[in-house]
Amino acid sequence: MEFQNTLAYARKLDEEDPLRSYRSEFHFPEHNGKPVIYFTGNSLGLQPKRTQKYIDEVMSDWKNMAVEGHFKADKPWWDYHERLAAPLAKIVGAKPEEVSVMNTLTVNLHLLMVSFYRPDKKRFKILCEEKAFPSDQYMLQSQVRFHGFDPEEAVVTVNKREGENFWRTEDIVAKIHEVGDELALVMIGGLNYYNGQVFDMKTITEAGHEVGAMVGWDLAHAAGNITLKLHEWDVDFAAWCSYKYMNSGPGNASGVFINEKYLDRTDIPRFEGWWGTKKETRFLMRPEFEPISTADAWQLSNAPILSVAPYLASLELFEEVGMPALIKKRNKIVAYLEFILKEIDKEVDSSFEIITPEDRGCQLSVFLHGEGRPLFDFLMENGVIPDWREPNVIRLAPAPFYCSYEDMYHFGQLLKKGILEKVS
Known part of the structure; x- marks a missing residue:
């Protein structure tokens, strides 16, 4: 053109x-x-005008129903978050049951690491990109220390070539195979916050699985921005924030993807809470945890409705367009x-x-x-x-x-x- x-x-x-x-x-x-000429939707998206209606609806239900809003509101609070799964699944290329909304991004990454970073004496290393977003760096370093390893040895970075401003996929794949059977996890930002590069997630995920590693992605800058096919690419897990390209408001709720092969399992390690147990038996207050057969099993607590409501408002726009x-x-x-x-x-x-x-x-x-x-x-x-x-x-x-x-x-x-x- x-x-x-x-x-x-x-x-x-x-x-x-x-x-x-x-x-x-x-x-x-x-x-x-x-x-203004606004170029920072990659940090905080603008507020959709329809957000106010969604917030007002929750405030009105709280005012007029109090605790009964959990079940009698037009959008009952106890399953409010479930309304986000289907539209989000379209955005990230997943099945609705593989998606949930909870907590915030780094909190979710830590929780997902409980399930997907299970190091032992031989296989304990994590591979990430050079100068990953600081929050990811701190998260990975603290995780390996928590398991008794030295970050200097356990966190392996893939560097850009001398004089270049981007990563080459072949270098990432080569590093994965070099670390080989010592590699427990590949954990990379799907779109680099600094240079704006989109990583070849399909190829990198395949390479990680070839050496027996789990593969997860931080999609903070990718969700709502690029084509994602998390289920098709057989990604193990992913998480993203909602306040950048998805315009849900500052510091708002995070989304997670958990591959269907890990769903409806009682043997997988994870931190558990009341809201992750089956809805049918949740209010029976049984002592045994019975996981929901979806990604919601990783939830710990009931959803913060005043945070989730703006997210739902924004997803309505994504559904339209x-x-x-x-x-x-x-x-x-x-x-x-x-x-x-x-x-x-x-x-x-x-x-x-x-x-x-x-x-x-x-x-x-x-x-x-x-x-x-x-x-x-x-x-x-x-x-x-x-x-x-x-x-x-x-x-x-x-x-x-x-x-x-x-x-x-x-x-x-x-x-x-x-x-x-x-x-x-």
């Missing part, structure tokens, strides 16, 4: 966009009376943003380096050679909200639900202005 760096062309793309009406479904912060339509727009708007960046780079004779490879989702990470933090600050002061990562990278994530092509054009003009005014 032959793009053009003009306002008229950007507006033409918006007119042709089948998802253009969904921009009005979200609340935008404002700068000088105008909506569908991941294929979102991905189609994502590809086009990211490509247009890349074109804008390259055009501005030529016009100002600067030196931008896009470090995000072609295997990407809704993010471009841009290394600003010779510019620095003042340029980021200039953008923020002029109604653009990107994300800064040391040492000199701006992350730009044009979420397809609510970002427009006109946003991309205006961003380019502000970027050009900031450079020409020598804000660095």
Whole structure:
């Protein structure tokens, strides 16, 4: 496609966009009376306007029914979370029974490690990517220490090649086979938060299983962003947050995937709680744990309804639009943003380096050679909200639900202005 760096062309793309009406479904912060150009849906998605209705409904039921809301509300609280399983299963490529919503992301990863990281003296190592998101690093280090191992020996990282900004799948597979029968778990972020790279989850999962390891994925930046086929790829487990591309609100509830081969089993180790026992016998208060025959067996407590309600509101939008339509727009708007960046780079004779490879989702990470933090600050002061990562990278994530092509054009003009005014 032959793009053009003009306002008229950007507006033409918006007119042709089948998802253009969904921009009005979200609340935008404002700068000088105008909506900001929002590039941080990869950190916190904007609030859907329909969220308020879902929250108000719960508050009204609590007000008018109190404890009876658990069973008599229009959406009874005791099984409220079950309404999220089917739409989430479509997003992550799973069967509904393989999906549950509970807790928050790192809490869930720790709980899943109880079941899927079972080290012994020979097979105890965990493989992850170099400089994984800090929360994953801390989680993995604390898990191996908990089991009596030294993280320096037990946590194996796959590095990028010298002078490259991305990981090569063949290097990951080679490292898996190198560690071999000492490898207990492959645990990687499905989409890297820093450079925006999508990992070949199918190939890596197959490689992990070939050497007898479990394979799990942190999908914080992937869920609601890229095509996922967790069941088809035979992934053992995965977890994701809901507040980035799925717009459920700050720090909100996490989703989990547990492969069906581990469901309806009493022999699998896990931490257990009342809400994971069968609904049919839950209120009989039996002393024996009887696991629900779905991923809900990993739940410990009843769902925090005021957290889950915004998630359900957002999933309604995903049901209406569908991941294929979102991905189609994502590809086009990211490509247009890349074109804008390259055009501005030529016009100002600067030196931008896009470090995000072609295997990407809704993010471009841009290394600003010779510019620095003042340029980021200039953008923020002029109604653009990107994300800064040391040492000199701006992350730009044009979420397809609510970002427009006109946003991309205006961003380019502000970027050009900031450079020409020598804000660095």
